[in-house]
Amino acid sequence: MSALQSALALISAKLIAFVTAPKRFVVSLRRTVYDLRTGRRTPWDVSKSVLMTLFGLAMVLLLLFPLFWIFTASLAEGTRLFNTSGIFPDPSTYNLGAYRWVVFESDFFFVDGDWGYPQLVLGGGSGLVSFRWVGTETGPGALFNSLYLVSVTIVAGFAMIVPAAYAFSRRSFVGRKRILYGYVLFTQIGAGLSIATLVALYSLFSSYGLTNNLFILGLFYAAGAIPFNTWLLKTYMDNIPISYEEAAMVDGASFLDTIREIIIPLTKPGLAVVLIFVWLAGWNEFIIAQTLLSPENYPLSVELYNLATEGRFSTPWTRFAAFANLFALPVAIVYFAAQRSVEDGLSFGGMEG
Amino acid sequence: MASSHTGTGASGLARLRAAVPFSNRDWGLLLVIPGVILFSSFMLYPIVYLFYISLTDATFAGSVIGGGADLIGLDNYVQLLSDSQFWTSMTTTWLFVAVSLVIKVFLAVGIALLLNHARVFGKRYMRAAVIVPLGFPGIFTITVWRGMFSDARFGVFNTILGRYNGVMSSLSAPEILLFDVPIGFLSGRWEAFFAYVTTEVWLAYPFMVIIIVSALQDVPRELHEAAMVDGAGFLERFRTVTLPAIRRPVLFASILTGATAFQQFLIPWVFNQGGPARQNELIIVYGYREAISFNEFGLSAAILIVAIAVIGLFMYAAVRYGGLAEGVGDE
Numbered sequence: 121m122s123a124l125q126s127a128l129a130l131i132s133a134k135l136i137a138f139v140t141a142p143k144r145f146v147v148s149l150r151r152t153v154y155d156l157r158t159g160r161r162t163p164w165d166v167s168k169s170v171l172m173t174l175f176g177l178a179m180v181l182l183l184l185f186p187l188f189w190i191f192t193a194s195l196a197e198g199t200r201l202f203n204t205s206g207i208f209p210d211p212s213t214y215n216l217g218a219y220r221w222v223v224f225e226s227d228f229f230f231v232d233g234d235w236g237y238p239q240l241v242l243g244g245g246s247g248l249v250s251f252r253w254v255g256t257e258t259g260p261g262a263l264f265n266s267l268y269l270v271s272v273t274i275v276a277g278f279a280m281i282v283p284a285a286y287a288f289s290r291r292s293f294v295g296r297k298r299i300l301y302g303y304v305l306f307t308q309i310g311a312g313l314s315i316a317t318l319v320a321l322y323s324l325f326s327s328y329g330l331t332n333n334l335f336i337l338g339l340f341y342a343a344g345a346i347p348f349n350t351w352l353l354k355t356y357m358d359n360i361p362i363s364y365e366e367a368a369m370v371d372g373a374s375f376l377d378t379i380r381e382i383i384i385p386l387t388k389p390g391l392a393v394v395l396i397f398v399w400l401a402g403w404n405e406f407i408i409a410q411t412l413l414s415p416e417n418y419p420l421s422v423e424l425y426n427l428a429t430e431g432r433f434s435t436p437w438t439r440f441a442a443f444a445n446l447f448a449l450p451v452a453i454v455y456f457a458a459q460r461s462v463e464d465g466l467s468f469g470g471m472e473g
Numbered sequence: 474m475a476s477s478h479t480g481t482g483a484s485g486l487a488r489l490r491a492a493v494p495f496s497n498r499d500w501g502l503l504l505v506i507p508g509v510i511l512f513s514s515f516m517l518y519p520i521v522y523l524f525y526i527s528l529t530d531a532t533f534a535g536s537v538i539g540g541g542a543d544l545i546g547l548d549n550y551v552q553l554l555s556d557s558q559f560w561t562s563m564t565t566t567w568l569f570v571a572v573s574l575v576i577k578v579f580l581a582v583g584i585a586l587l588l589n590h591a592r593v594f595g596k597r598y599m600r601a602a603v604i605v606p607l608g609f610p611g612i613f614t615i616t617v618w619r620g621m622f623s624d625a626r627f628g629v630f631n632t633i634l635g636r637y638n639g640v641m642s643s644l645s646a647p648e649i650l651l652f653d654v655p656i657g658f659l660s661g662r663w664e665a666f667f668a669y670v671t672t673e674v675w676l677a678y679p680f681m682v683i684i685i686v687s688a689l690q691d692v693p694r695e696l697h698e699a700a701m702v703d704g705a706g707f708l709e710r711f712r713t714v715t716l717p718a719i720r721r722p723v724l725f726a727s728i729l730t731g732a733t734a735f736q737q738f739l740i741p742w743v744f745n746q747g748g749p750a751r752q753n754e755l756i757i758v759y760g761y762r763e764a765i766s767f768n769e770f771g772l773s774a775a776i777l778i779v780a781i782a783v784i785g786l787f788m789y790a791a792v793r794y795g796g797l798a799e800g801v802g803d804e
Contacts, residue, residue: 141598172592179587180602187605189629190617280508291501299505305788306516313784315738315757316777319764320523343515346508404610407738421612428616428743437620444613455608
């Protein structure tokens, strides 16, 4: 919960900074004009700065061109995107048809876009209270598979990562160095390694009857996220002075008190970053999900891939773009709200020297 | 209240101490063990099992599970070394790693220097914008790039090249500067390779920029000013002040992005499944296809074990030369 709260706090701080940006721009513009009038800066000096800034802007636009292109493409449902000589669709034809398709016809929210709502049922099913979907004939769609998968990954991941990071940071025990070194070796593996073991994974999962099981797949993603995030959180905890805990102990705080009052509050930013990374681990992966799951259990990432490769030469670009934007945007927003902490997380590990 | 907690905690601990064999100070291990077990069972065990499969003549998943495969020793590895497809794949993979790495380093250093320059206004926002690609799922961005590299006459890059041709011929430029549109970006070997490299560079530069910028920001301003006072030009300052500061971070980031490039699966798979005619199968794609498309599980496992060994070398180098494990010894 606290990780979620601090993630939200980060987002709101970013939003405020973003909204107030124009004011800061006007202020520095005024100052430049003033400097020019009073002769503190020469016109040549100012124009050099302007040119460099424009150059930087041009570079940013060039690098972000693909994302801009796909965003405009998502607004062009019904137009012939690849059949006219323009790169971007005609702005006069912009429409939200593709998004309408994602919401009301695709499997994004509900299978075939047949919306329903949850209803609590007393005494039904296996437990005392269960719930079922009402109003939909086809059942919940890929989004709910994704959310379930990610929940398992986050819960299992946090249960493993947080205590271990604390132990690595604050305790000494047999094998500590060896395990930590092993984790560091595995911190930087990409998705490539899990694809490399896919052949073995598939055989193993089949022989234990674990294929087509979202819960097991969620555990698998959590396992892959353990080394990097444990190490990341450990370095965060290392930065909390141990004297804080010692002072609290002197004042009569118990071991659990020090955890609750000192360790957890002070590692909140680290917990937020770990939350984002663990979430991404479950949200983005698709090749293993596609191999191990059956179509009714496909998460969003697999649906997106299938949409992209439906026909070899005829990806439905506008629909793909709308689907992908809805899939990626929430993650991207959270990611960039916590950008500072994420950057720290990525460049961790003694980069100063 | 706090003291009552300590009381029960202490007596509980005493009982625990009597019950468990290892010494009291080792209880931290209990917090670590669950993660190690989960990680080992899902990551390390499959690697060991993969090695076992590579020693058998398994042809498909069923033969591995059902026990229809026999141990044949190192035959798969011997077969691999005499397979020309393996060497094509290896060469292409290393070429891909090398070419994309060189471009990445130059591009990222350039971007980082520009976005750290005193004359660039609003560089904080530009830095935030420039690393945007990192926040999007790989499957999304890679498919978008495939769309832009479309073979179609009105694909994005073919349209741009067509416009460029129009401008150049209106300037009556010589034929040699014109492109023969439409280019089949995904249907020619080197065209496809070029498309892979472009996409890989675009995917990896944000990470490098982040690391280089954070290194640049640690360089004291006085150092630059002192060099300026001494009359050092831009290049001289780059060589004596900037370069020493960013050399190690660049080396570190090179090893890491080199390792990801070596494991690149999605780009070739989404673009054209390592085609045309299996010429651009990067190593992981090669191993994956041998298993999925050609039912050669044993051979595929051998390929992937070789790939994992190389990745292991990368990781070892990163830890060794990146100073990653410096914190391991701290208490």
